[in-house]
Structures are given as C-alpha cells and as structure tokens.
Amino acid sequence: MIECPSCKHQQFVGTLYCDECGTRLVHVAPAPATGPIDGQFIDDEAAGIAYPEGPELRTGALLGLRVVGTDAVLSLLGRTNYTLGIAIEGQAVIPDIDLGPFDAYKHGVSRIHAELLLKPEGLFIIDLDSANGTVVNGNRIETVKPFQIRHGDLIQLGGLDLQLISRYQR
Secondary structure (H helix, E strand, C coil), X not given: CEECCCCCCEECCCECECCCCCCECCCCCCCCCCCCCCHHHHHHHHCXXXXXXXHHHHCCXXXXXXXXXXXXXXXXXXXXXXXXXXXXXXXXXXCCEECHHHCCCCCCCCCEEEEEEEECCEEEEXXXXXXXXXXXXXXXXXXXXXXXXXXXXXXXXXXXXXXXXXXXXX
C-alpha cells in the first residue's frame, strides 16, 4: 500500500490517482532502458567470477532484471520497490516495470503480477496474488508473502523467465 501525500488515504501500489482527493500518485516515466549483455558475462557472474564493472554498471544500476532468452537487462534505479506486470492502455493501475514488450501476456504474466522490495535485510519478491504464480529457482512462492532473492536467482512470472542481477549490499 502507498499513502497519498495530500490526504494520507491508503491506496494500492501502482494506483494513478487517489480515490479520496484525486491527487496524482504515480509519475509515469519512460520504460527502463535495456541494452545488450554478453552471455559469457552472465555465465561468469552466475559462477561467482567477479568483474569490476559490467553492462549493468555502465548505467550506474546496482540492480537489474535480465530477461532470459534476450539480451535485455531492465535496470532498476532510484526506488525501494517496483511492481512488475503488463501495462494495458486505459487500465487504472499500471506496473512500474512493463514486461509487455517481452510477450509477457502470452507467458501468463498478470497486469500487476509481483513486487520487488528492497529492505535493509535484503531483496524480496512478493507475488501479488497473480493468476499464474511466481516461481524462484524452481520453487513456487506463497502469494502476498515476501520471499528473499539474491544475485543470479531465476524468477518466473507465469512462464516469463527473468534473472536477478544485483550488486545490492545489506
């Protein structure tokens, strides 16, 4: 839940306007930048071979999601939480990260599927009661319950495969 800065009414994450006072709650920004990433770099990262800098660091990102099967890396910058899903024109609640360009609809990703949450104790993913569930490293996670994730973890939203790339330090 988020709090309206004007009237303090509680709203669902991703809501555009407060239903009490009408204040705009979400500042829509362009989709996160994606860029190519060397497959060998990903393999070495997963094996624990340290690199002083990599594709996700060229943009300053300390956290990103690699869309498996593509060269796309979605940089996650400047926030402590991100909703993941599909943005559909005209819907009232939009995700922070639109996975639509990666055929997310065909893969069974919900409009507001999951949330990534950065806390002092680590990174967490929360399935937001999605239709097709969230799986981390082959294990389905409980809905609406934070599940800790780490660098290299494979995340499935429905049938869409993502890999966490993280330089996040507790």
